[in-house]
Amino acid sequence: MRKSAVLEAVEGLVGGEDLRKALKGVDIIGRIAVIKIPREWQGIRHQVGERILAKLGVDSVYMQTAPARHGDRVRGVEWLAGKRSTVTVYSEHGCKFFVDIEKVYFSPRLSNERRRIADLVAHGETVVNMFAGVGTFSIIIAKSKGAKVFSIDNNPNAFELMIENVAQNRLNGKVIPILADARETVAELEGSAERILMPLPELAEAYLGDAVRMLRGEGWIHVYAHEKGGNEFDVVERAKARMLKSAGQFAEVIKCEGKAVRSIGRKSYQVVLDMQVKPH
Ligand SMILES: C[S@@+](CC[C@H](N)C(=O)[O-])C[C@H]1O[C@@H](n2cnc3c(N)ncnc32)[C@H](O)[C@@H]1O
Secondary structure, three states: OHHHHHHHHHEOOEOOOHHHHHHHHOEEEOOEEEEOOOHHHHHHHHHHHHHHHHHHOOOEEEEEEEOOOOOOOOOEEEEEEEOOOOEEEEEEOOEEEEEEOOOOOOOHHHHHHHHHHHHHOOOOOEEEEOOOOOOHHHHHHHHHHOOEEEEEEOOHHHHHHHHHHHHHOOOEOOEEEEEOOHHHHHHHHOOOEEEEEEOOHHHHHHHHHHHHHHEEEEEEEEEEEEEEOOOHHHHHHHHHHHHHHHHHOOEEEEEEEEEEEEEEEOOEEEEEEEEEEEEO
């Protein structure tokens, strides 16, 4: 609905068939709209920003200037219109999150996936979130299931926001923010959890052995991957074959189910695998 509002906003200013394609990348994060602008619109980008600001009634419009970079997954942004502030409050599933779009990774497109994972958690479980960002998955899980969540991120900006988010959602002591490389926490958290989240496709597979070590016996690992080539079925099957092999080095895989979470480009998908494993 908001996307069509964006289309209406720029009608007359820019035209052509490419419009829908170009504006596919609109994210509304709290009071900020982040848009992708094709090269040929560069000269009128502030006008486009003003139109979108007025149409959507957000406080600020930014454009994405670079894709999420390796490591902290932060994307480059440039101000286009409205308030010059990259900090906003985003609400999801009854929780509130401070997000700084310039300093941390954040995607509203994972909202359904965060709900799905929270629904899988049993009351009172202990969970480790190895790549927690501002604490989104962790806080939703803790709030809806009373789970204890060790919530790790190595970006100091994400860690600071996570602390604020835990406090504003009144989850002190339930969500435990940890500033570290997820691998460094293994010794401390060994054998402590029933469930591990690995929402960082670029590193998840390499850290599977660490995830298994943090499980208290049989448990679940939710591992994310980026897969290219083929349809949704193909990418899931390919990710499954690879992860079964990798996880098999450290654990017996009792069950492994997967699905494409979202499209991230032509024939490219973010995939999640839910693996029930028993450590060797
Ligand atoms: C895709 S984001 C997580 C998003 C989050 N799950 C959400 O739903 O908002 C991945 C996060 O992993 C963090 N990260 C990258 N490498 C890491 C590492 N070695 N150890 C811990 N965190 C890491 C990044 O700083 C980033 O915040």
